[in-house]
Amino acid sequence: MQxxxxxxxxxxxxxxxxxxxxxxxxxMVKTGLFSKAYIKAVDGVNFHIRxxxxxCIVGESGSGKTTVTKMLLGLEQPTEGKIEFLGKDLAKIxxxxxxxxxxxxxxxxxxQDPYSSLNPRKTxxxxxxKPFKVHNSVIEEKTVVRLLEEVGLTxxxxxxxxxVHQLSGGQRQRVCIARALALKPKxxxxxxxxxxxxxxxxxxxxxxxxxxxxxxxxxxxxxxxELPLLKSIADKVSVMYAGKVVEEGPAERIFNSPKHPYxxxxxxxxxxxxxxxxxxxxxxxxxxxxxxxxxxPKGCRFHPRCPYRFxxxxxxxxxxxxxxxxxxxxCHLLDKK
Amino acid sequence: MAETLLKxxxxxxxxxxxxYKVNAVRNVSFYINExxxxALVGESGSGKSTVAMAxxxLLPPYAKxxxxxITFDGKDILNADERLMTxxxxxxxxxxxxxxxxxxNPIISVGEQIFEALMAHNPKISSNEAHAQAIELLKxxxxxxxxxxLKMYPFQLSGGMAQRVFIAMAISAKPKLLIADEPTTALDLxxxxxxxxxxxxxxKEYNLSIILITHDLSLTSYLADRIYVMYNGQVxxxxxxxxxxxxxxxxxxxxxxxSSQAIYLGEVKRLREKMATITEKVENxxxxxxxxxxxxxxxxxxxxxxxxxxxxxxxxxxVRCWRI
Ligand SMILES: Nc1ncnc2c1ncn2[C@@H]1O[C@H](COP(=O)(O)OP(=O)(O)OP(=O)(O)O)[C@@H](O)[C@H]1O
Ligand SMILES: Nc1ncnc2c1ncn2[C@@H]1O[C@H](COP(=O)(O)OP(=O)(O)O)[C@@H](O)[C@H]1O
Ligand code: SF4
Ligand code: SF4
Ligand SMILES: [Mg+2]
Ligand SMILES: [Mg+2]
Numbered sequence: 001m002q003x004x005x006x007x008x009x010x011x012x013x014x015x016x017x018x019x020x021x022x023x024x025x026x027x028m029v030k031t032g033l034f035s036k037a038y039i040k041a042v043d044g045v046n047f048h049i050r051x052x053x054x055x056c057i058v059g060e061s062g063s064g065k066t067t068v069t070k071m072l073l074g075l076e077q078p079t080e081g082k083i084e085f086l087g088k089d090l091a092k093i094x095x096x097x098x099x100x101x102x103x104x105x106x107x108x109x110x111x112q113d114p115y116s117s118l119n120p121r122k123t124x125x126x127x128x129x130k131p132f133k134v135h136n137s138v139i140e141e142k143t144v145v146r147l148l149e150e151v152g153l154t155x156x157x158x159x160x161x162x163x164v165h166q167l168s169g170g171q172r173q174r175v176c177i178a179r180a181l182a183l184k185p186k187x188x189x190x191x192x193x194x195x196x197x198x199x200x201x202x203x204x205x206x207x208x209x210x211x212x213x214x215x216x217x218x219x220x221x222x223x224x225x226e227l228p229l230l231k232s233i234a235d236k237v238s239v240m241y242a243g244k245v246v247e248e249g250p251a252e253r254i255f256n257s258p259k260h261p262y263x264x265x266x267x268x269x270x271x272x273x274x275x276x277x278x279x280x281x282x283x284x285x286x287x288x289x290x291x292x293x294x295x296x297p298k299g300c301r302f303h304p305r306c307p308y309r310f311x312x313x314x315x316x317x318x319x320x321x322x323x324x325x326x327x328x329x330x331c332h333l334l335d336k337k
Numbered sequence: 338m339a340e341t342l343l344k345x346x347x348x349x350x351x352x353x354x355x356x357y358k359v360n361a362v363r364n365v366s367f368y369i370n371e372x373x374x375x376a377l378v379g380e381s382g383s384g385k386s387t388v389a390m391a392x393x394x395l396l397p398p399y400a401k402x403x404x405x406x407i408t409f410d411g412k413d414i415l416n417a418d419e420r421l422m423t424x425x426x427x428x429x430x431x432x433x434x435x436x437x438x439x440x441x442n443p444i445i446s447v448g449e450q451i452f453e454a455l456m457a458h459n460p461k462i463s464s465n466e467a468h469a470q471a472i473e474l475l476k477x478x479x480x481x482x483x484x485x486x487l488k489m490y491p492f493q494l495s496g497g498m499a500q501r502v503f504i505a506m507a508i509s510a511k512p513k514l515l516i517a518d519e520p521t522t523a524l525d526l527x528x529x530x531x532x533x534x535x536x537x538x539x540x541k542e543y544n545l546s547i548i549l550i551t552h553d554l555s556l557t558s559y560l561a562d563r564i565y566v567m568y569n570g571q572v573x574x575x576x577x578x579x580x581x582x583x584x585x586x587x588x589x590x591x592x593x594x595x596s597s598q599a600i601y602l603g604e605v606k607r608l609r610e611k612m613a614t615i616t617e618k619v620e621n622x623x624x625x626x627x628x629x630x631x632x633x634x635x636x637x638x639x640x641x642x643x644x645x646x647x648x649x650x651x652x653x654x655x656v657r658c659w660r661i
Contacts, residue, residue, distance in 0.1 A: 060525040060526070060527065060528075061496070061525055169381070198380035198381055198552055199380075199553060199554065199593060199596045199597055199600065200380070200592050200593060200596045201380075202596070202600065203596040203599055203600055203605050203608055206600075206605045207605055207606065207608065207609060210605070210606060225525055225526070227526060228600050228601050228603075229600055231600075231601075231602070231603025232599070232600065232603045232604065232605035232606065233605070255603065265527060266526055266527060269526045269527045269529065269530040270526060270601065271529075271530065271533070271555040271556055271558065271559055272558065272601060273554055273555040273558060273582070273597035273598050273601050274558060274582060274598070274601075275557075275558035275578045275582050276582075277558075280558040280559050281559070283530050283534060283559045284530070285527065285531050285534055286527040286530075287531070289495055289497055289498070289528065290495075290525075
């Protein structure tokens, strides 16, 4: 069997980078003078992210993706649940100065908006030297030049003195990626890395990420609402809906045999760049909007929009069912019992 | 035979600021027929929105606009007086944007804003009538519980709902032309397809003409009849949707199509070989002489240092390239 050879068995032998269990994040909001409510941004999710993997988390806006990122980076405290990094509790790692520093070196981030994540008063050289300064490492111009070449900004000498406003959107995102790679991290977390870019540049940045990963055996966690982009790069995909993971599995399974009605709907809504295809004439849609994170629907959170819902769906929360090795789905339709 | 609704010939727009000048739009000509949808496609900064704003008469005062001709419904709107312009703008031609929430007044309820739009075109409308029409409009844009939404404020709307409300206001005066500037760029996939469907339904119902402005070529295959591909302020290729996809000629159009398809099919890795014959990075030459695409084009030769004209090919196709 193909997957036995290549997929899960080998993957299972790889080192676990992040093990996330029962993770929740509730934000409190005041609804009146004495009343409050909780926004359930993330409501009990599990992720198992292994070394060398490109792990993608996809979902509509408000589904909790960025909140997960923030908790992985230690920028937010989980309300409940546990994050382990290389077998150690992240909360413990961060409570100790030297291990926190080591973690920050190993786990880097790239954000959606290359405009706001780069300091406009600094040159490319300053920006790329900063990580070395923060970690008291020696800086050689050679190293910075190498970094720029690595991300395709050549001739590097020409880019060193430039300010952010003298770079195009694609070039800025390349600088962000170079900065993230400066300290040779194990993991790079990318939150919507290509959302602000033009189609041709999106493709270039994806190719760059693929190359760098192969070269440095990086682990990527990519957060995105652009499902089609992930097809070229993902090893694993987790689909989030209203704070929960509704389906998770090897990318090949998610794209070729999705099982959850929401995943199906998402894939169907991708407009094909081809006027001849039947889909471009009908353009299937999934009706309705994602629910309020304060009062999510009872039972299956997707039931108000689900074309397949039946009598159980608004009463009972579906259990996670493994439909194939490593491929898990939370939907009553798949519960054979 | 459908009538031509809007015709623009040789439009030029220059933003003149103290520090610098930008030739945002250069020699752009296009037309749109009644009930037709055309798409302006190109990367950010290619001048798409500037074209739309010029048609709407909404350019900032420091923008210098010139054209050979702009006619709407047979009327000259290039040299129109203020009165005719206000009559056309906001009534016969309306526009929707990428970020509707920032165009809605944050402190006024959705209902009040729709009433205002209705009153602008029919000052004598009674409040009962306005209410009834507002409900009707919200139903048209497929808002499930219009009564509740009328009482809401913009910040309480999701991106998709705000865009629906904005579309409701845009169609309140029964316009002939709707300019949709990146209408789904800020929306999720499932909401994007809902909005595209809505636009298509409105188009059929009202015989509405739509100018779809987008950087995402994939959206055009559902909605558009013809495409104008823009690069650096100019139209570099125009054709029917089928013609653009099945027979792209300009190297920039080719890169757009190959990139979109590679992303859709998950084959970005193989894109590099395919692109290699079309573009190469010619770094370190900021002087753009002749063809705008010369910095990136693998196919260029000496003649490309003269600016190429838009050359007519078979059928509807026109291409701005010497080496076709
Ligand atoms: N103000 C500036 N000063 C110096 N160089 C600049 C300035 N603005 C842009 N450039 C350079 O000019 C070139 C073209 O910039 P432009 O933004 O047009 O690139 P682009 O082709 O759109 O890039 P990308 O495809 O990466 O978005 C780039 O090399 C860019 O770094
Ligand atoms: N109000 C403005 N003032 C100065 N320059 C502008 C203004 N609006 C747009 N531009 C410039 O004009 C060019 C075309 O912009 P725009 O029409 O917004 O392109 P698009 O909609 O295709 O992204 C760009 O170089 C942009 O920076
Ligand atoms: S549990 Fe029911 S409502 Fe939820 S996705 Fe499955 S069929 Fe649809
Ligand atoms: S005119 Fe020359 S440089 Fe321009 S696109 Fe055509 S071949 Fe390339
Ligand atoms: Mg986000
Ligand atoms: Mg624009």
